[in-house]
Each structure stands twice: as C-alpha cells, then as structure tokens.
Amino acid sequence: MKELKLDDYSIIKPYLDLANYEGYNSNFVTMMMWNHEYHIQYEIHEHFVVMLHNYKGTQFWAMPFTSPQYYREAIDYMLEYSHKNQFEFIIDCAIDTFVEYIKPLYQDKLLFARTPENDDYVYDRMMLQTLSGKKMQKRRNHYNAFLKENPDYIYRDLDLVNDFNMILECLNRWESEKEDLSESMTSEVKGIMYLLSSRHMLEFEVGGIFINGQMEAFIIASRLKHSTIQIHVEKANKDIRGLYPAILKEMLEHHFPDEQYVNREEDMGLENLKKSKLSLHPIKMIEKYRIYEKDEYIGQASDDDLESIIHLWKDNFPDETEETTNYYFQYLYHKEYTFVLKNKNHLISMLQIVPISIQIHNQIRECYFILGVATKKNFEKQGYMKKLLQFVLEQYNNQIIYLQAYHPEIYKPFGFNASHYHQKIAVDKEKLIQSPCIPIDDISLLKDYYEAFVQQFDEYRIRDEYYWKLFIQRCLVFLDNILIFKDHGYLIYHENDESIEISEFIYLTKDSINIMLSYFSNSTKNIILECDINVEIEGQSSLIITMMSNQVKLDTFDKHKYINEIY
Incomplete structure (x- = not known):
C-alpha cells in the first residue's frame, strides 16, 4: 500500500x-x-x-x-x-x-x-441560489435582512497567496468563540488549512464576503460527479443575520454555472445539524451503508449479550419506557428462552420464546409464546429475523407456539395463522346507564374474577401465582389504572388527552358490561374498549387479530378463544 x-x-x-x-x-x-x-x-x-x-x-x-x-x-x-x-x-x-x-x-x-x-443531503441548486418559492421563505427573509443591514457588502474570490493570513485569522477567531470546540472542529480547521495551502494542485473555488473591509464569511466548494457541487466549508460570523444564506448564494451565482445540484454532506447523527439540513428541503438523500464480512452465530443468549439485548429492546420498541424495560428485564427475562443472531459477536437480531400454560378443551397444555422479536434497524430487510425464527422453530419442533399479531402477513409463511381475535369498540356513551357502580379496592378479587371470566372460553391462558404476584406492579409501571367492581369484574385502562383506553375488560355477567363502562359515562373523553368478541355494547366496532398460532391451518374466527397479554 x-x-x-x-x-x-x-x-x-x-x-x-x-x-x-x-x-x-x-x-x-x-x-x-x-x-x-x-x-x-x-x-x-x-x-x-x-x-x-x-x-x-x-x-x-x-x-x-x-x-x-x-x-x-x-x-x-x-x-x-x-x-x-x-x-x-x-x-x-x-x-x-x-x-x-x-x-x-x-x-x-x-x-x-x-x-x-x-447519508448525503442533495439540494436543487437554483432553489438555494435564487431563494425563490414558499419552501425558501424563511431563508429568504434572513437573506433580505442581511441585505438591508449590509447594503454595501462585497463578495469576491479569495486569492490564496494574498488572503491566506486573513482567512486563518478569521477562522481562528470564529472557532475560538465556540464554547465546545470539539475534536472534529479542530480537525476541520486542519483540513481547511491544508486545502488552502494546496490550492495550486486541487480544483476547488474559494469566496468570501467582506463588510466594511473585514472578511465575515468564506466558502469552499468543488465540482462532483452527476452535475453536482459539493460544499466543503461554510464559515461565517454567526452574529450577522442572513450571512450564511448570502455566502452560499454568492458562490452559486459566481461559479459552476452548468451544475444542477448541491451536495451539503452528512449530518453525522447530530440532531441540530440534521434539523438544519432538512430545513433547506433536500430533493434527495444519497443513502450510505457499512459493509461487513459475514461471520454469523445463531444460538441461545449468554450473560454477555444482556446489555446489547436491552439496547435493542429499547431501540425497537419505542412505546417501552425506562421503567417498563427495567420491569421486564428484572422479572420476566430469561436468557435460556432468548435466542440471538450475531455477526462477529455483534448482536443483530433477538427472539424470546417463553413457556405459557394454555387451557385447551379442558386440558392444560404447556405451550410457548414468542415475544420481543427485533432486528437492528440498520440491518433490516436482509432476512436475519427470518433466519433466526426458522432456527427457533426447528428447536421447538412439534410444540404449540403463539405470537402477538402486530403484522400477521410476516408470520404466515412460517405456518402461523390467526387464532385469537379481539374487538375494539368506540363506545357510544349515550347508551350507558347513568347510575354506575362504585369501584372497590379489594385486589384479592382479581384472580377470582379472571378465572370465573375465562370459563366461557375453550382456549385461554392460565395465569399462575407469579403472574398475579407481579400484576399490580406491572400496571403501575405501565401507568395503567385498575377498577374493581364487586360482583361484576374489573377493567384496566389508561388515559390520554382525548381517550380512555381500556386494555383488559373482565366481566362476570352480560349486565356487568354496561354497569362497569358506565363509570366513565360522565367523562368528556372518548371510551375505547378492547375486549373479547362476545361483548355486545353500542358503538363502532372493528376486529383485530391478537394472537397467531402454528397449530391453526387457516385464519380461524372462534368466539370461544381468549388470550390478552403481551407478557
């Protein structure tokens, strides 16, 4: 080399x-x-x-x-x-x-x-040069303010022999004023000085804006392939409004007349820089990748994988909070039920499959439930989850397996079909009774009411003692509220600005349905009820698939099935 x-x-x-x-x-x-x-x-x-x-x-x-x-x-x-x-x-x-x-x-x-x-941000050259159109209104306002305050400014090409010291002086002044002079900024200054000192051997343009004889901005740009101009450097006195739009506009007006696009490089993952670049309305992004050699491992998770698994969990499930994540990994995570796909010891995908007991036609069956399926976002759409899922299904061959059906079409090729349905009802509050039952605080009734409720179904989850031991804590962590109504049942709900959303609805009689919901009849918020498909209550209803199973040959609509948990 x-x-x-x-x-x-x-x-x-x-x-x-x-x-x-x-x-x-x-x-x-x-x-x-x-x-x-x-x-x-x-x-x-x-x-x-x-x-x-x-x-x-x-x-x-x-x-x-x-x-x-x-x-x-x-x-x-x-x-x-x-x-x-x-x-x-x-x-x-x-x-x-x-x-x-x-x-x-x-x-x-x-x-x-x-x-x-x-990723590179690529813009329409004429949009940035003319500042015309609705999208450029804010930038145009800044530029017009600059013209109003500095009508006698001068733009000229910079001579690297005569102007070198002045550029260096301005660069040092602008950069030294920044409180957080990062390593990358220091490196950028070195790069700029190298370019300027090498002007005689490299093809690029340099221009500056002068106000009252003092240079207040300069820009370096070169020609790229594909009729594109690359902006390498834009430096300006940040205290002068509209100076940044002005220096770019001047460069585009004076150089590269035949080019159509402007490449303003990447955002480096910095949120403020990303926001700034997006505000200029790129017409396209040049997507970038990092390519590795494959050295894959698929197998059971180890203790060393825990930190990476938690990070992947948080990244893929945005609804999870720090509290809910801590709850899950403290009480419910088990490495022996967790499988991972790694490349050179770097986690790419994970899948957790946990044992659950299901009552099926009066028999208790030991089954499994797949949850926490996730792939790193930058590795998606390359078949890694498919490979991991196939591996896990081979390990659990001939077992009854369930999974949550957020995207049913993904799992059908693996032999899963809809097994359990819920309905989601926007409840008509006007049809509720106006004398609701008053809730009580006896949490000891929760288990009894659930077990009484599921007797009407042929296929449901058996909730063991450990489940009920964690039940209240789980609701607290997820900011869910519990209402218990004596001799009627209980419900779990949470509220937002517009709605009361009921996520579990356990009732003992048909009459209990209206009685419990009437607790919310005087609320100004909408009532959204997710419940089994036997519930009959006035309102607009839609069906949702809640579970899929590898033991169902076709999507099965059966009112005698009920499962209602993620974990």
Missing part, C-alpha cells in the same frame, strides 16, 4: 471517473482535506484502485474505484488482503447503488448495515 499524496491525483483520476460514484466521499478534494485524520493508502491494479483508511487504530476500505464489471474482482482482493493482514473487512460510506449491485453477488458473504448518519 502506498500513502495517498496530492500528486497522485493524475494517476488515480481515471479510476475515479470509471467508478462515477455519487457520494461526496469519493471526491479527491474531500480525501485530501481529511487525509491528515484518515491516513489513506491505495493500490493500483489493472482494473481497479483500492483505498484503505486508517482511523484511530481502525482500518476500513472505501468502495473500490472501478466500473461495475470489476466490482467482484476488486472486493475479492480486498477480502483477501484483510484476511492476510488480519484486520476486519469493512467497507464504509458505500452508496446505495453500489450496494444494490453487489448484494446479489455477495449475499452469503457480506452483511450490509444502513448508516443514515452518513
């Missing part, structure tokens, strides 16, 4: 042209600006060029620079080189078109992770 230098451009350029990549990371100006940090090495082969980055002890590849017909030849070489030199094979900042091309070639060898924090 040879260190990448400025004077290598002429021999590398033909391969950059062959690759014709859209992302800004493939711009030679970008490479040189950040080379002090990434220490890029390269090799030239007959059909391709490869580049290896060395960042803080981690090595990773750029996409190979070649035409698509030689992708396989180049990647095979990169794999071989990584193995020979004993470092993990990674291609970073791979654009979506490259990934879609090589996926069929390497579906059994490579793993593709979406990295949205690296």
